[in-house]
Structure formats: C-alpha cells, structure tokens
Amino acid sequence: MPIIAVANQKGGVGKTTTTLNLGAALQEAGKSVLLVDLDPQGNLSVAAGIADIDTVHPSIGDLLALTARGRASAGPFIDNAVVASPCGLDVVPSNSALSVAELGLVSALNRESALASILKPAEAKYDYILIDCLPSLGLLAINALRAASGIVIPVQADFLAVQGLAQIFETIAAVREQLNPDLNILGVLLTLVDQRTAHSREVVKTVRSSLAGQVNVFDTEVRLHVALKETAKAGRSILDYDTNSPSAQAYRHLAREVLQVCGDEAIIAVEPVSPTTAAELLELPVLVATVPEPERTPVAVRQPRATAPTFESFIVEEWQRWLGTSN
Ligand SMILES: Nc1ncnc2c1ncn2[C@@H]1O[C@H](COP(=O)(O)OP(=O)(O)OP(=O)(O)O)[C@@H](O)[C@H]1O
C-alpha cells in the first residue's frame, strides 16, 4: 500500500494541484485514496472543497501535536480526522495548527517519525495515501519522507525551479541513508509547461536528457491550463470540473504511470494526451512588452566569460553530486 509524498521545497510548482488531481485519477481508476494536507496554508483542504479550514478539528496539526507530546494513545486518531470532502476524496485537512505542531515536534523524541505513526492505522484502509507537502525541507517534509514509500517531485518547467532540484535530491539521499532506506523516487513530473515558449521547451528537454537513466521522469507533462486554477476555487478536481480537458487526461495518464511504477496491476483506459489546441493556447495571453532601449554610454568594456556555463551544464553539474545516492 504505497504512501506517496508529493514534495518539492520550491513554492508554487504544482504540488497541491498534483496531489488533488492525481488522487482523483487514482480513485477514478478504482483505487481507494486518502489525501493528507501537510501544509499549514491548507491549500489542499480548500481545493478539495473544505470550507473554513480554521474551524476543522482534529486536523493533521492536532494529531501531530498530540503525538509530539506523547499523548496520542487516547486519541483522536487518524480516522477521526478524515473528512469526506466535497470533491469526492477523503482528506485529512490542515490549518495553522500545523505550524504550532511543527514547533512542538522539534524537541520530541519521535520528531521524524510522528507522521508515520499517525498514518499507520490508515494504511490498511486505503490503496494509496498521498501527502501534499509544504514548500520547505524542514521537519514536516522530513516526516512525510520518513512516512512515504515513494516520492513524486513536481517541477515547474522554469530554469530557477529546475535548479532547486539538487537540493531535494540531496535531502532524499540523506533521508534514505538515515531514516527510510525504502524511499523511492517514483518520478519527476514536469508541470506548468508552456509549449509556446522556447524557455519552457528547453527546460523540459534538459530535465529529460540529463536525468535519463538515473531518475524516472514521467512521460506525462502538465501544461499551463487556467482551468486548473478555477478548480481550486470550485473545490473540485479537474477530472470532475472539465473531464475531457487535456489536463484531466494528463492526470489520468500520470495515474497510470504511477500505478505502473508502483507495480500495481490496475489498467486505466487513457486517451493519448492531445496536443494543445490553438484555442487553449489563446486561453493564457502571451504578454509581450516592447520597451525602448535607452541610449547607454559604455563605461567599461566587460570581457565575456569564456567559461560561462551553459544552461544544461550548470544544472546537471549540481544534480550529479546527488544522483548517485538518491535513486
Ligand atoms: N498546470 C497548471 N496550469 C495553470 N495553473 C496551474 C497549473 N498547476 C498549478 N497551477 C496554479 O499555480 C498555483 C500554484 O500551484 P499549486 O498550489 O499546486 O503549487 P504548490 O507547489 O502546491 O504551491 P505551494 O508551494 O505554495 O504549496 C496555483 O494557483 C494553481 O492553481
């Protein structure tokens, strides 16, 4: 029964969107799925349609706080925290109580394994547990990586987002060595791919070529699609909100890849991901600003850097330091 952490310390790369929609696609494929919101922002809880997260009790933060104080045995337990959310998925919600709980964990004996012990009773009830991590590699994320058997790493198709990959590979290597030798990288997922820009296409190509044979990069690419923003507001998954959209198909395709990489037998009928249509391209306007170049008097002639690293060599060098131990 896989527990999958959806993690990347970089913010805004599609972790929450992926957790919700991958969960919905796994459920559509006949799997029982539990989503765990491990971010004090509570984005997953809200995106799943849970209103007023601040009044939710018990939340994952409440359970972690009790565990950190050694008072978990009297309950409440994980079962009591599961909400049948309006989007149709079981969710353990989060709110600001999680930030307080993290502080309590710092001095706890079981500080890295608290989440694993909380999730234990749920493991027999669900086929898949997906943990939506916060954008940090602190104690909460370490708890997720300690509890998980696999990790999905959403990466925005953007240079700076990709550059941060070295850091998460390093953390995974450390977690595997010290806390959880069974942690597998299920795959890197390219998100927010904008096929219209050469930059985005170049990042996709670089990630694929430089990780080839070392870390799985899912064939699925999640493209920019404004409906994925609207779903969060509507409290629904994209599979429900716009079931025939390329994004819904992309998440179905991802679910199939995840099932395969987890050795699961389930087969989902998936339409091939259709190329982005002209209409979709028009959905997100390309902003083109033409600023007149000011007249400049050169004050010094700067020599070009003969050894300036290319985009590819720059990030790949960083990754290579960790890849040997991280997968
Ligand atoms: N493919 C996409 N196309 C368009 N918008 C997207 C896409 N994926 C995610 N978004 C939007 O981008 C924003 C960031 O996505 P999301 O919240 O999933 O990222 P995150 O990694 O969980 O962020 P955080 O690090 O803050 O937790 C959200 O507004 C989301 O609706």
Ligand SMILES: [Mg+2]
């Ligand atoms: Mg998030």
